Amino acid sequence: MPLTIEKYAQNPIIFPNGKDFRKVVTFNPGAIYDNGKFLLYDRAACTLSPFRTAIGMFESEDGKNFKPVGDQPVFTSEMLGYPEGSVQDARVVKIDEVFYMNYAFQPYGFDCFPTGEGVPFYDTSKYQNWEKCPYPMITRSGIATSLDGVNWEHLCFTSPEDIDDRDHALFPEKIDGKFCLLRRPMDFVGEEYGTDRPGMWITFSEDLFDWSQPKLLATAQEPWEGEKIGAACNPIKTSRGWLVLYHGVDSEIVYRVGALMLDSNDPTKVVARSKDPIMEPTEYYEKCGLVIPNVVFPTSIVEKDGVGYIYYGCCDTSIGLATVAIDDLVNSLFND
Structure with missing residues (x-):
């Protein structure tokens, strides 16, 4: 029986509203179900020049109809001491009554324009502070914490400042007493790293500050995965x-989604993996957008009553929802 992932008929569920900090785009949301509500954290911008994103917040009773929490972002680059920068792509878990938000961080401003070719044009020429970095558009990753899911504080960085390292995602519980983190360092390529292309790596920590030597977890295998893959969502525990979930980008710059299964007790081991994508752009809002076309980019999957709610960015412009029976998705990996 083929796997069925159903895209919500009223997608996109969140889109630019024409007035506040998400005037131009709202996409790549982190989400969590807590205390009877779905909490969603979007990446949003009010202009393309400069293209500077912050993280906002929505809440919902049913996981489909969301309302904003306040009229200001809940996490910004100013909170890190970088007023020109961007924070983006929240991924949120709750461990021992503390909310943890993985986020990506670009320290300085830039302009972003659509090209119609699948890759946006990024311009840093007006932003001289990029000269301080090893190369323009470098992206670092960090963790912010909150006790209520609304008020956030930066805790630590989970990657060094001299490499591009994003798609960080914490596991929602400790494993053998340690935090576990997925990451995608673009610079970990070559004979010394055991891979000729950027892939997913895994690392552990007792305190979130000192991390074990990363171990290569998975790399692109199929043509649809292209030359790199990265974690899409925080892992969820199943039977x-x-x-x-992870994303891959093919040679035509089409973003698709795959899934893999890690061993319950030793998540450094991949025990099953999809050969074909489980999601790909099919709808108008996934094929046409303000910045980049042909993109489905999940950044969260929330399980409730056996159903997985997949929240994803559509063309760096809006937010979509897809649902799937978790058991069906898991079983499909072992039957693939």
Whole structure:
């Protein structure tokens, strides 16, 4: 029986509203179900020049109809001491009554324009502070914490400042007493790293500050995965292991989604993996957008009553929802 992932008929569920900090785009949301509500954290911008994103917040009773929490972002680059920068792509878990938000961080401003070719044009020429970095557009990753899901504080960085390292995602519980983190360092390529292309790596920590030597977890294998893959969502625990959604980009710059399963007790081991994509752009809002076309980019999957709510960015412009029976998705990986 083929896997069925149903895209919500009223997608996009969140889109630019024409007035506040998400005037131009709202996409790549982190989400979590807590205390009877779905909490969603979007990446939003009010202009393309400069293209500077912050993280906002929505809440919902049913996971489909969301309302904003306040009229200001809940996490910004100013909170890190970088007023020109951007924070983006929140991924949120709750461990021992503390909310943890993985986020990506670009320290300085830039302009972003659509090209119609699948890759946006990024211009840093007006922003001289990029000269301080090893190369323009470098992206670092960090963790912010909150006790209520609304008020956030930066805790630590989870990657060094001299490499591009994003798609960080914490596991929602400790494993053998340690935090576990997925990451995608673009610079970990070559004979010394055991891979000729950027892939997904895994690392552990007792305190979130000192991390073990990263171990290569997975790299692109199929043509649709292209030359790099990265974690899409925080893993969720199932009866057969840790379910991880990931993204791949093919040679035509089409973003698709795959899934893999990690061993319950040893998540450094991949025990099952999809051969074909489980999601790809099919709808108008996934094929046409303000910045980049042909993109489905999940950054969260929330399980409730056996159903996975997949929240994803559409063309760096709006937010879509897809649902799937978790058991069906898991079983499909072992039957693929």
